[in-house]
Amino acid sequence: MATWTVGQVADLLGVTVRTLHHYDQIGLLVPSERSTAGYRLYTDADLARLQQVVVYRRLELPLEQIRELLDRGEGTTGHLRRQRVAVMSRLGELTELVAAIDRALEREMSDQPATTEELKELFGDGFKDEYQAEAQERWGETDAWKQSAARTKRYTKADWEAVKAEMDSVNAAFVAALRAGEPATSEAATAAAESHRQHIADRFYDLDHEFHRGLADMYITDPRFTRSYEGIEAGLAQYVHDAIHANSDRHAE
Amino acid sequence: MATWTVGQVADLLGVTVRTLHHYDQIGLLVPSERSTAGYRLYTDADLARLQQVVVYRRLELPLEQIRELLDRGEGTTGHLRRQRVAVMSRLGELTELVAAIDRALEREMSDQPATTEELKELFGDGFKDEYQAEAQERWGETDAWKQSAARTKRYTKADWEAVKAEMDSVNAAFVAALRAGEPATSEAATAAAESHRQHIADRFYDLDHEFHRGLADMYITDPRFTRSYEGIEAGLAQYVHDAIHANSDRHAE
DNA sequence: CGTGCTGCCTCACCCCGCGTGAGGGTCAAG
DNA sequence: CTTGACCCTCACGCGGGGTGAGGCAGCACG
Structure with missing residues (x-):
């Protein structure tokens, strides 16, 4: 299994499904794939990114800033x-x-x-x-x-x-x-x-x-x-x- | 001078005037007096309460809970x-x-x-x-x-x-x-x-x-x-x- | 083959703690 | 008697989602 659906990701990282929808909507975390039925499918890389988001969020950084940080693409x-x-x-x-x-x-x-x-x-x-x-x-x-x-x-x-x-x-x-x-x-x-x-x-x-x-x-x-x-x-x-x-x-x- | 207006209170405790308006509106901190012109007038006791609010707020407690806590009436x-x-x-x-x-x-x-x-x-x-x-x-x-x-x-x-x-x-x-x-x-x-x-x-x-x-x-x-x-x-x-x-x-x- | 059940989708409104005007009254100094 | 600085109310906006509503998808069981 190389991809996960919203529910699985939610359980794995302790966020809600709605949160994932939100992050998709604002472009903070857009799942790399979609199933034919339109299901969001998250890859390993997506998960890693989400992990970063979750941690930054604990600091109460605005999501916008988190996105900038992650997109600046340094290690x-x-x-x-x-x-x-x-x-x-x-x-x-x-x-x-x-x-x-x-x-x-x-x-x-x-x-x-x-x-x-x-x-x-x-x-x-x-x-x-x-x-x-x-x-x-x-x-x-x-x-x-x-x-x-x-x-x-x-x-x-x-x-x-x-x-x-x-x-x-x-x-x-x-x-x-x-x-x-x-x-x-x-x-x-x-x-x-x-x-x-x-x-x-x-x-x-x-x-x-x-x-x-x-x-x-x-x-x-x-x-x-x-x-x-x-x-x-x-x-x-x-x-x-x-x-x-x-x-x-x-x-x- | 026994009372203060919004602006004075704001400067004193480092909150904004709008915040005071808000607290009045939701009943968290209703000034004890009003001038004839409708100006909010805060007494010493009001200030003490506001100070408590400010501290609780730094803990990120919801205002509703802060109100309950303060109304519990302890020293x-x-x-x-x-x-x-x-x-x-x-x-x-x-x-x-x-x-x-x-x-x-x-x-x-x-x-x-x-x-x-x-x-x-x-x-x-x-x-x-x-x-x-x-x-x-x-x-x-x-x-x-x-x-x-x-x-x-x-x-x-x-x-x-x-x-x-x-x-x-x-x-x-x-x-x-x-x-x-x-x-x-x-x-x-x-x-x-x-x-x-x-x-x-x-x-x-x-x-x-x-x-x-x-x-x-x-x-x-x-x-x-x-x-x-x-x-x-x-x-x-x-x-x-x-x-x-x-x-x-x-x-x- | 239908019937549930769970899980997914989108759309859309609601909440909190204010910020930020708009439009207008008040008060002391010059 | 005007000019600012201050005050008032009303009302919309925003971030970060929560919470439905209404409707497909996919699988199990009978």
Whole structure:
């Protein structure tokens, strides 16, 4: 038996028949064959693909993105690595949440009934104050941090807009390279990485190629960075990370 | 200023105005007041409730369930504790997933092309084979495990159905008590716990009150158990856990 | 040969948790 | 007295399917 029908596939991989219909309809998983009666017939290859879909879906990636990922057609390993990064990022978020709950519990225990101000601090969007505090904790003593603080202090609204625009264009370059299927070691990708480095060096703090690597690593280990890159394009965090390392390799020669 | 408008609340807790409208519409969070012009006005208490909603929502509970939970009328601490348990459980699930991905990566690295069978084994529904194997690893040497294996080996399909029916009725008792708002230390809840113990003692292995506590702990630490209880009713895992401990306390006197 | 039964097909509506307008009132500052 | 920024309601859209309805396909049993 070289092919399976919907019901068999459904049992095998733990999805519903309706799901298979849906995936067929949106073109995510079109069975390679049909019987004369119109029955969907899935091959081994189809099953392998479905398996990938199922795993990616566990990460709650939109089906559209899953399709792009799978159609980018790199080995399974690339997908798996990306998945790992994504899940780790979610893990990080939840860990943060636990910490927030603990803080709330502690406060509650000590009978401070938690004012509005504190609420915001505890659960707010978790990016602003909390991040600032943590950033300072992590890098407060470093020269880079001080330099960055000094420079940005006098930035006007217009400056910030320019900064954002520059960053957007760098990101766009990364996305373009990624979509074009260029490897992270390609000219396009490493050029984008170099722009990235220069942008930061211009706007925030001196940044050599070695330090740039550290930043790259953070992009895939800190959930907040990962999330913001993944929000732009699936797999982008990992790609940017790889491209920066590749660029630093080039400049090390 | 004792009340806030939608926009202020939105900024404060990091939700959108539309979300607040929605919550009002479905009765999840109806602002305590309205201005003469019809503006929604949120009080301190409303904010506290919203904060709970926000946290529960991060756990991806359906809004309907969140409403039930909040209307059950327990203190903030109770909610926070439950939330902690739930988040931890989700963390466990994700950790499992990372482990699964790692296994797949390893296999991929060692150039085993991974057949469908193997994939299924790796990612399958994660409850059947995998659980069996793990269970044996954890308890394979214990008397309880051997006893259970010996007894259940000869169970027929009809036996299994009876077992399931018994378990369902015990669970129904827990749910009824929970819904009625009975505390976990109540007669109803501890009686259900006692039935639970006897059911297992009858069907699987001898189970005294001390060992029963161990089982209870597992219900809130092992994500698979947590998930299956939470799937029946939100908050049930914690409730069953508490009821079992309360019951064991009674019998220890 | 019919009669069930299970499994497959398509078509089409429903659900949740909002996002995103459209069209219009409110309120404080200049 | 206008101009924005904010607020209101109403209503449609979307993703990822669930859940029928109505109708063939294929096999077993009598």
